Amino acid sequence: MNSKIVLGPNQYGKAEVRLVKVTRDTARHTIEDLSVTSELRGDFEAAHLDGDNAHVIATDTQKNTIYSFARDGVGSPEEFLRRLADHFTGDFDWVRGGRWSAESYAWDRIDAHGASHDHSFVRNGRCVRTATLTRDGDRDWLLGGVKGLTVLKSTESGFVGYPKDKYTTLPETTDRILATDVAAKWRYRNAGADVDFNKTFDSVTALLLEGFSDGYSSALQNTLYQMGSKVLEAHDSIDEIKFSMPNKHHFLVDLSPFGQDNPNEVFFAADRPYGLIEGTVQREGMPPQPEAWEGIAGFC
Numbered sequence: 001m002n003s004k005i006v007l008g009p010n011q012y013g014k015a016e017v018r019l020v021k022v023t024r025d026t027a028r029h030t031i032e033d034l035s036v037t038s039e040l041r042g043d044f045e046a047a048h049l050d051g052d053n054a055h056v057i058a059t060d061t062q063k064n065t066i067y068s069f070a071r072d073g074v075g076s077p078e079e080f081l082r083r084l085a086d087h088f089t090g091d092f093d094w095v096r097g098g099r100w101s102a103e104s105y106a107w108d109r110i111d112a113h114g115a116s117h118d119h120s121f122v123r124n125g126r127c128v129r130t131a132t133l134t135r136d137g138d139r140d141w142l143l144g145g146v147k148g149l150t151v152l153k154s155t156e157s158g159f160v161g162y163p164k165d166k167y168t169t170l171p172e173t174t175d176r177i178l179a180t181d182v183a184a185k186w187r188y189r190n191a192g193a194d195v196d197f198n199k200t201f202d203s204v205t206a207l208l209l210e211g212f213s214d215g216y217s218s219a220l221q222n223t224l225y226q227m228g229s230k231v232l233e234a235h236d237s238i239d240e241i242k243f244s245m246p247n248k249h250h251f252l253v254d255l256s257p258f259g260q261d262n263p264n265e266v267f268f269a270a271d272r273p274y275g276l277i278e279g280t281v282q283r284e285g286m287p288p289q290p291e292a293w294e295g296i297a298g299f300c
């Protein structure tokens with residue numbers, strides 16, 4: 001074949017910049033703990049084709065920018081990412097966009113001697129908060145998210161009515177354990193909106209937990225939809241929410257060899273294989289925004 005070879009889509013930056021910001025204006029300190037990734041898109045053809053780095057803002061510089069911006073505070077991951085995007089696309093005219101993302105890790109104050117401590121914290125490992133801002137020219141897409149939110153309900157879950165063929169061995173059940181690690185990302189309708197992102201994150205995770213717990217689950221798919229609906233009903237600023245959730249199977253152990261019954265009390269928690277349930281809950285009629293999700297692994 002004698003076709004011409006050209007450069008395709010590309011982006012580059014610094015990944016997983018670990019950043020801890022202590023705010024110590026008073027004796028009662030606060031901490032913000034993040035892992036930030038900056039990836040630039042734009043005119044980087046000369047770097048790839050000719051070895052000319054005149055447009056290449058060093059990944060080391062991107063890392064330094066993240067730390068320098070943190071000196072003025074983080075605020076919320078979403079707002080921090082917007083500041084970074086504005087800087088890189090504003091100061092360098094060949095940077096036409098990019099993707100800036102963050103994970104953040106919560107710390108709770110330690111309760112010591114009946115009072116919450118001013119400057120001692122315990123990591124809250126309940127989940128990891130995520131945020132992603134994608135920019136292309138004058139268009140922005142903003143995602144909030146959560147991952148690793150591990151939940152389990154010990155009853156009020158079943159799975160019946162599925163097709164049976166010669167390969168089907170799974171018995172129907174109306175009482176099983178339902179367990180998953182919730183990973184969800186939600187898209188704000190207006191990426192530039194003046195939303196209280198920290199408050200929204202707390203509210204969305206609370207609604208996800210409520211949606212998981214409420215009522216009887218006839219499948220994880222059914223629970224996914226219930227969780228997503230709750231979020232969209234409560235938050236007009238959010239247009240869609242995507243989930244990726246493993247069905248963490250718990251198998252009843254056969255205790256009959258030991259002369260014992262097992263009325264749904266003793267389980268083997270299998271780690272693999274696992275069902276993998278992914279889905280989107282969205283507002284009807286809203287235009288799809290594929291750019292928001294491009295290159296985001298694990299969500300359909």
Ligand SMILES: O=c1[nH]c(=O)c2[nH]c(=O)[nH]c2[nH]1
Binds near residue numbers: 159170218219221275
């Ligand atoms: O909630 C479930 N959804 C499924 O699609 C499925 N498939 C399966 O074997 N068990 C389950 N459970």
